[in-house]
Amino acid sequence: MIALKNIEKYYDTKGVKSYILRHITTTIKQGEFVSIMGPSGAGKSTLLNVLGMLEDPTYGQYEFMGANVTSLNERKRMDLYRNHFGFVFQAYHLIDEMTVAENIEAPLLYKNVGSAERKSRVAEMLDRFQMVAKKDLFPNQLSGGQQQLVGIARAVVAQPTIILADEPTGNLQSIQALQIMDLFKKLNQEDGITIIQVTHSEANAAYGSRILHLLDGVIEEDVKVLTTS
Structure with a gap:
């Protein structure tokens, strides 16, 4: 599904290169649940942004579902992004002036989904995430x-192939964090959505099937998560 080959990200200031990512080479298969860990400044969020096509690598090759992303023009890259990716952020990034239902509907407007289909999908998300009673409330x-649930519903409503989550429980209390992580696990196992999350939490990382440990922009370890029955 995803193949990164010698990805590097750096900024060149008067001939001095400041590296954020170095020699990132890895593959992620469809249906995997991958956690990216590492200390602050390790390059975790930058790697997630490269994967989500929000940032371009300075060097290297990124293949997504057989397409060489690094050689695509802006329109084709945007089509890939709209058709396959959902983002979940630590700070929720909901639109304050929109209701719960309108926030969930927003990605469908960008994809030019018809009105009847939009209403059907939004109703399904409200029911699935138990937010029907809150559909007319504002963030x-x-x-x-609850805001993070809306954020996840907004990501899922567009029927993505992959969800990228940047510290999705960073602003939540422990009980809420458990609920969100259980939801991600369900989306991965039952819906088959590939999930890549950045997290500082060992407990959150254990929900996945693999952990990529970053240090100074380099993958130091690629570890399979051992599950117990």
């Missing part, structure tokens, strides 16, 4: 956990 009327 500031919700708890942090």
